[in-house]
Amino acid sequence: MKNTIAVILTVISTICWAQEKQPDSTETVNLNEIIVIGKKTALSQKQSKSLTSVEDYLQKSSKINMIKRGAYAWEPVINNMSTERTVITIDGMRIFGACTDKMDPVTSYVEVSNLSEANVASGQQASCHGAVIGGSVDLKRNIYSQKETGWNGSFTSGYETNNKHKIIGGSLGCNNSNFFGHIDFMHRDADNYKAGNGKKIDFSQFTKYNFSVSAGYFLNQKNLIETSIIYDKATDIGYPALPMDVSLAEAKIMSLTYKYIPDSGFITNWETKVYFNTITHKMDDTKRPSVTIHMDMPGWSDTYGFYSKVKGKFENHEFLADLNSFYNKSVAEMTMYPKDPKENLMFMYTWPDVRTFYNGLSLEDNIKISAESSLRISTNLGFHSNTAADDFGLQSLRIFYPEMEASRNRFLKSFSGNYSQNNGKLEYGFGLAYAERAPSISEGYGFYLYNSNDFYDYIGNPDLKNEKALEGNAFLGLKINRLHSKITTSYFHISDYIIGKIDPNVLPMTIGASGIKIYEALDYATIFNSDLNLEYTVSQNWNLKTQVVYSLGKDNEGNNLPFISPLRYNAGIDFKKEKFNAGILALGNLAQNEFAETYGQTRTRDYLIFNINAGYAFNWNKNSVQIQTGIENVFDKYYTTFSDWNKIPRLGRNVFVNLSFSFNYKTLI
Numbered sequence: 079m080k081n082t083i084a085v086i087l088t089v090i091s092t093i094c095w096a097q098e099k100q101p102d103s104t105e106t107v108n109l110n111e112i113i114v115i116g117k118k119t120a121l122s123q124k125q126s127k128s129l130t131s132v133e134d135y136l137q138k139s140s141k142i143n144m145i146k147r148g149a150y151a152w153e154p155v156i157n158n159m160s161t162e163r164t165v166i167t168i169d170g171m172r173i174f175g176a177c178t179d180k181m182d183p184v185t186s187y188v189e190v191s192n193l194s195e196a197n198v199a200s201g202q203q204a205s206c207h208g209a210v211i212g213g214s215v216d217l218k219r220n221i222y223s224q225k226e227t228g229w230n231g232s233f234t235s236g237y238e239t240n241n242k243h244k245i246i247g248g249s250l251g252c253n254n255s256n257f258f259g260h261i262d263f264m265h266r267d268a269d270n271y272k273a274g275n276g277k278k279i280d281f282s283q284f285t286k287y288n289f290s291v292s293a294g295y296f297l298n299q300k301n302l303i304e305t306s307i308i309y310d311k312a313t314d315i316g317y318p319a320l321p322m323d324v325s326l327a328e329a330k331i332m333s334l335t336y337k338y339i340p341d342s343g344f345i346t347n348w349e350t351k352v353y354f355n356t357i358t359h360k361m362d363d364t365k366r367p368s369v370t371i372h373m374d375m376p377g378w379s380d381t382y383g384f385y386s387k388v389k390g391k392f393e394n395h396e397f398l399a400d401l402n403s404f405y406n407k408s409v410a411e412m413t414m415y416p417k418d419p420k421e422n423l424m425f426m427y428t429w430p431d432v433r434t435f436y437n438g439l440s441l442e443d444n445i446k447i448s449a450e451s452s453l454r455i456s457t458n459l460g461f462h463s464n465t466a467a468d469d470f471g472l473q474s475l476r477i478f479y480p481e482m483e484a485s486r487n488r489f490l491k492s493f494s495g496n497y498s499q500n501n502g503k504l505e506y507g508f509g510l511a512y513a514e515r516a517p518s519i520s521e522g523y524g525f526y527l528y529n530s531n532d533f534y535d536y537i538g539n540p541d542l543k544n545e546k547a548l549e550g551n552a553f554l555g556l557k558i559n560r561l562h563s564k565i566t567t568s569y570f571h572i573s574d575y576i577i578g579k580i581d582p583n584v585l586p587m588t589i590g591a592s593g594i595k596i597y598e599a600l601d602y603a604t605i606f607n608s609d610l611n612l613e614y615t616v617s618q619n620w621n622l623k624t625q626v627v628y629s630l631g632k633d634n635e636g637n638n639l640p641f642i643s644p645l646r647y648n649a650g651i652d653f654k655k656e657k658f659n660a661g662i663l664a665l666g667n668l669a670q671n672e673f674a675e676t677y678g679q680t681r682t683r684d685y686l687i688f689n690i691n692a693g694y695a696f697n698w699n700k701n702s703v704q705i706q707t708g709i710e711n712v713f714d715k716y717y718t719t720f721s722d723w724n725k726i727p728r729l730g731r732n733v734f735v736n737l738s739f740s741f742n743y744k745t746l747i
């Protein structure tokens with residue numbers, strides 16, 4: 079029955095073709111995908127669950143998957159490449175998680191209340207603040223400077239039955255002709271969740287507080303100074319797929335921005351920002367029942383950064399120049415407490431106070447060749463330096479690399495070119511790119527980092543070469559009456575592909591670990607991605623949508639790479655009439671038969687789940703009330719996917735209610 083519904087849905091919507099957001103044919107081509115998060119446009123009315131997590135918004139993109147280690151802080155994977163090969167920024171700011179086990183991706187330190195949209199760029203199709211291979215996401219904060227004068231505010235609240243997830247939030251802002259100020263707050267608290275068939279997943283609870291303040295002052299019509307602070311604190315976070323939990327994950331993110339917005343001339347926009355962020359991460363094994371040896375594993379990451387970005391227009395050129403720089407300090411420690419109090423504590427640096435200094439220049443030119451065609455060329459040149467600043471940590475690594483120097487400098491470059499054509503009905507384009515990245519801190523300097531997925535302790539390798547990727551991409555889109563379709567593909571040939579390889583000569587540190595893996599480079603690896611998005615507007619009220627994504631990743635010997643998605647698909651029908659909307663969505667994966675046996679992965683079965691939702695929104699004057707409700711995983715299916723760490727099962731049936739009220743009160747302040 080369920081399969082029949084899914085097949086019918088897929089067939090109906092496969093007859094029709096679509097994509098998330100078509101670029102307007104009148105502007106210069108924007109190949110990036112924009113995911114709307116905030117409520118600033120009517121688009122968000124289409125959102126069926128507005129208080130869902132930032133990660134859940136992001137995974138709507140056909141380019142993004144999430145590696146899940148529990149209910150909180152999922153790790154975004156872009157084009158089947160995870161944190162090391164991608165960059166996630168918040169308003170252009172670089173932030174680095176402080177966890178050696180990737181329990182705190184950048185996305186875990188913001189809230190939906192902070193953000194207006196996410197700009198998802200595949201491969202080199204964005205000038206981003208760093209050297210990257212797979213792609214990037216820039217999470218854009220709400221823009222308060224353009225709000226109407228007067229007071230504005232909101233109150234939001236939500237509840238989810240599966241894990242008793244309670245959400246409460248609010249915001250208050252005021253604007254006058256030369257000043258604006260805004261504060262917002264959001265709190266989430268969830269118990270352990272239940273997988274399908276009511277199976278309780280222990281250690282999957284979390285509590286989160288997010289608080290943010292923004293203020294700006296218009297020096298005159300063209301010049302604006304803005305400051306913003308985000309404070310995010312999560313406590314008592316369970317990671318059921320890992321052997322440890324987190325007692326504290328805390329971020330303080332601060333920035334000061336100067337914007338120059340001329341109304342005519344060569345320069346169209348000039349933005350300069352200085353920023354600082356500090357992250358504290360404390361892992362906790364004290365609540366786990368059978369811990370062989372108690373460990374304390376805190377980590378800290380501080381980043382100081384700056385960028386200055388100029389956008390301009392000259393004849394048929396739209397150009398961008400971005401000078402950016404950051405300095406990061408990452409430290410992680412491990413203290414082991416033997417059961418016998420007479421034995422000595424064992425202490426080591428898992429990240430030996432690694433300082434990363436990056437200085438880069440990005441240049442981009444969008445050339446309008448004709449009314450329908452354009453060419454985008456870009457380059458990114460960067461100087462990258464790593465220093466292991468802690469002497470004890472450095473000496474520990476020298477056990478493996480006696481010749482190792484404390485510092486290592488690299489020069490990283492990327493180039494890309496994209497041609498695209500769009501006549502309103504048919505659009506297509508293709509591009510080529512070359513990019514390099516430096517090894518991450520764990521890959522370069524990690525010391526006995528236990529991976530609970532393959533049971534190996536990982537050792538970094540400071541001698542790793544830069545990873546180099548050649549990328550080819552193409553897309554084809556079609557708009558015929560009510561039918562919108564887009565197919566995109568990308569192919570990456572990555573030389574000196576960094577991956578852990580077993581070293582049989584070294585013993586692991588972690589009790590029960592299978593052995594040691596040292597980060598080495600494969601000759602090359604290849605990753606292929608393709609996705610098809612279709613949308614068909616049946617009538618004013620009915621809309622059909624479907625998405626099919628296929629990927630393949632191989633190493634130089636033809637083995638499958640780990641964490642590459644099997645074929646995934648979703649199909650949905652939306653109904654909207656006046657203030658009411660409703661929808662049904664089917665989503666699933668085929669079985670992962672191309673799993674990475676060589677890298678310790680096992681097969682994952684297929685799955686298919688159904689979600690339904692309904693919402694009601696009404697406005698009066700400039701105020702609005704929105705109620706959204708729905709059931710996720712309606713048939714309470716017990717399932718896991720290829721990207722669930724240690725095959726931790728996903729959420730079973732979940733009923734949610736989201737409520738939001740927002741107001742605008744126009745007055746002279």
Ligand SMILES: [Cu+2]
Binds near residue numbers: 324360361
């Ligand atoms: Cu951690």
